[in-house]
Amino acid sequence: MGGTYSTEEGQAQSGGQKNAQVAEKPSALVMCGPSGVGKGTLIKKLMDSSPRLFGFSCSHTTRTPRQGEEDGVHYNFISKEDFEKGIEAGQFLEYARVHSNIYGTSYKAVEAVAEAGKCCILDIDVQGARQVRKSKLKAIFVFVAPPSTEALEQRLRGRNTESSEQIDERMAAAREEIATIKEPGLYDYVIFNDDLEDAFAQLVLVAKRALSGKQGNGSQSITGPVTLVAEEEPSQASQPAASTAAPANATSAKAVGGETEKTPLLAATAQPSEPAAPSKAVEASATNQEAIAAAPAGTDTSSASTQPASAPEQSPASPQSGMQRWRGKVALVTGASAGIGWSTCELLAEAGMRVVAVARRRERLEALQQHLVSRGVPIADFLPVVCDITKEAEVVALPRIIVKRWPGVGIDVLVNNAGLGRNNAALWDGSTGSWVEMISTNVLGVCMCTREALKDMTRREQYGHIINISSMSAHRVPNGASGGSFYAATKHALRAITEGLRQEARGRKVDLRVSSISPGIVETEFATVHAFGSEDAKDKYKQMKALQAVDVAQAVVYCLSAPDHVDTNDIQMRPVEQQT
Numbered sequence: 078m079g080g081t082y083s084t085e086e087g088q089a090q091s092g093g094q095k096n097a098q099v100a101e102k103p104s105a106l107v108m109c110g111p112s113g114v115g116k117g118t119l120i121k122k123l124m125d126s127s128p129r130l131f132g133f134s135c136s137h138t139t140r141t142p143r144q145g146e147e148d149g150v151h152y153n154f155i156s157k158e159d160f161e162k163g164i165e166a167g168q169f170l171e172y173a174r175v176h177s178n179i180y181g182t183s184y185k186a187v188e189a190v191a192e193a194g195k196c197c198i199l200d201i202d203v204q205g206a207r208q209v210r211k212s213k214l215k216a217i218f219v220f221v222a223p224p225s226t227e228a229l230e231q232r233l234r235g236r237n238t239e240s241s242e243q244i245d246e247r248m249a250a251a252r253e254e255i256a257t258i259k260e261p262g263l264y265d266y267v268i269f270n271d272d273l274e275d276a277f278a279q280l281v282l283v284a285k286r287a288l289s290g291k292q293g294n295g296s297q298s299i300t301g302p303v304t305l306v307a308e309e310e311p312s313q314a315s316q317p318a319a320s321t322a323a324p325a326n327a328t329s330a331k332a333v334g335g336e337t338e339k340t341p342l343l344a345a346t347a348q349p350s351e352p353a354a355p356s357k358a359v360e361a362s363a364t365n366q367e368a369i370a371a372a373p374a375g376t377d378t379s380s381a382s383t384q385p386a387s388a389p390e391q392s393p394a395s396p397q398s399g400m401q402r403w404r405g406k407v408a409l410v411t412g413a414s415a416g417i418g419w420s421t422c423e424l425l426a427e428a429g430m431r432v433v434a435v436a437r438r439r440e441r442l443e444a445l446q447q448h449l450v451s452r453g454v455p456i457a458d459f460l461p462v463v464c465d466i467t468k469e470a471e472v473v474a475l476p477r478i479i480v481k482r483w484p485g486v487g488i489d490v491l492v493n494n495a496g497l498g499r500n501n502a503a504l505w506d507g508s509t510g511s512w513v514e515m516i517s518t519n520v521l522g523v524c525m526c527t528r529e530a531l532k533d534m535t536r537r538e539q540y541g542h543i544i545n546i547s548s549m550s551a552h553r554v555p556n557g558a559s560g561g562s563f564y565a566a567t568k569h570a571l572r573a574i575t576e577g578l579r580q581e582a583r584g585r586k587v588d589l590r591v592s593s594i595s596p597g598i599v600e601t602e603f604a605t606v607h608a609f610g611s612e613d614a615k616d617k618y619k620q621m622k623a624l625q626a627v628d629v630a631q632a633v634v635y636c637l638s639a640p641d642h643v644d645t646n647d648i649q650m651r652p653v654e655q656q657t
């Protein structure tokens with residue numbers, strides 16, 4: 078995978094256009110993080126991949142050289158007296174006492190790299206980073222974080238370069254250093270170095286920003302191991318399932334880590350367009366397309382047409398029931414960037430599942446990751462994947478990405494949540510583009526995700542649970558001229574697909590469980606702002622007694638934790654008022 082991320086290639090490709098403009102000088106890249114986290118490893122990988130673009134700021138230190146370290150290459154090794162003289166003479170951009178030694182970056186070291194037109198990489202401690210942040214040096218600041226303190230200690234010990242006391246000293250410092258992640262205005266990016274290749278891929282993205290002269294403002298973004306599906310499949314990734322479903326604004330502005338950029342970092346990760354008709358479009362599948370007056374009454378969890386395909390005889394007290402059985406298993410949730418998908422990821426991760434969060438918007442996945450980490454979910458159990466489920470190559474790549482991250486496992490639970498409603502979709506005079514978009518996501522996207530999950534389950538001969546987030550629109554067509562009918566058509570199709578899946582599973586005699594959840598109107602932030610135009614919409618939701626996303630996520634947990642003989646074929650959830 079390393080080759081895929083070569084930055085020199087990217088620069089070379091864009092070089093033609095760049096030469097026509099006055100090229101911005103590269104910013105420096107400041108790398109911070111506890112001892113043993115892998116800064117040196119990542120820096121070496123970056124320098125080796127693009128030696129013409131990056132140069133290392135060779136620090137001064139009073140510590141003794143380790144075996145293999147060269148004076149003037151890894152560090153300038155000097156005595157304490159000489160260091161102090163240098164400080165007095167104002168030779169240092171920054172310096173600090175770290176682990177009983179003094180370390181510092183001389184102006185000369187940084188200038189030498191800058192004069193060669195390269196991006197200067199500084200490997201410095203937190204105190205040094207604070208000083209550089211206050212200096213005039215144009216830089217992007219990265220904190221490299223460990224997946225856990227245990228892993229950090231293991232790496233430090235495994236490196237075999239420090240004594241036991243030195244390791245204890247470094248571990249004590251590490252806790253304080255990790256706490257600085259939250260220091261306002263200090264870091265632009267936090268990269269979790271869990272899987273080295275993932276961390277390196279993130280570093281490359283950040284390094285590209287430094288190369289193009291961008292500067293951070295300390296409003297950090299946890300980049301984490303956000304996997305770029307499209308990079309896995311560069312040749313096919315741009316094939317949409319339906320032609321008009323291709324992203325419309327591949328080069329539109331988007332904010333990343335407190336900066337704004339005009340072009341995406343990598344073309345293949347371009348974000349899709351916002352809804353074609355933002356005045357009424359929504360992102361979650363069960364949304365304001367619900368016509369309140371038309372909603373049938375009552376939350377109904379027993380409207381099943383057939384029993385689950387598996388339906389083995391099991392007592393309610395069976396140890397197999399409850400969320401316990403899913404601990405450590407993998408749940409893939411589509412449409413994870415907001416609303417129901419977001420809440421589902423949260424509940425499943427908190428129940429001890431490994432969660433693969435799939436969505437198109439990288440920054441939302443980063444926000445979800447940050448949110449989960451802040452709630453104590455181990456970073457190692459979360460895999461955010463930027464993926465457009467309407468693009469076949471991206472969907473097909475998902476199982477491979479999962480197994481690469483967690484060898485030996487596969488998809489146990491699939492929550493098909495991604496779905497959308499579009500305005501301008503009335504049968505009378507709607508746009509074909511809106512229809513295609515809905516079909517591509519709500520129907521074809523679901524089918525492709527389901528097929529790939531089933532292949533993965535078949536490969537492992539372990540069938541889990543597929544949960545489709547449907548809608549009350551799967552059960553009736555809304556009243557009115559505005560046109561929720563096409564959306565309802567896609568959800569009717571989903572109902573047939575869900576039942577069809579059960580029939581096929583039964584025909585193949587496999588133990589797959591299939592559930593569907595049909596919510597009525599669900600309050601979403603997106604719909605609040607875009608569909609109703611203002612925050613006042615919250616009042617409307619209140620009047621409608623709209624469901625909350627978390628209510629639906631709880632229904633997902635209910636489906637997963639119900640014993641097999643309990644029917645979760647179609648859970649219909651209606652606003653409270655209509656439950657008569």
Ligand SMILES: Nc1nc2c(ncn2[C@@H]2O[C@H](COP(=O)(O)OP(=O)(O)O)[C@@H](O)[C@H]2O)c(=O)[nH]1
Pocket residue numbers: 109110111112113117136137140171172173175176180181182200201202203204205206
């Ligand atoms: N402030 C500052 N810290 C530095 C400098 N050079 C290295 N360090 C930091 O000193 C710490 C110890 O570095 P080192 O002895 O090489 O050990 P290692 O990071 O465990 O490999 C690390 O956190 C480095 O980032 C420097 O020039 N200035």
Ligand SMILES: Nc1ncnc2c1ncn2[C@@H]1O[C@H](COP(=O)(O)OP(=O)(O)O)[C@@H](O)[C@H]1O
Pocket residue numbers: 110111112113114115116117118119232233235236270271272273274276
């Ligand atoms: N993602 C990773 N997974 C496992 N080991 C790692 C990872 N990244 C780095 N390492 C190992 O951890 C040790 C410490 O890395 P190093 O680059 O020396 O850290 P630092 O420069 O931050 O002190 C090295 O033995 C390195 O090979």
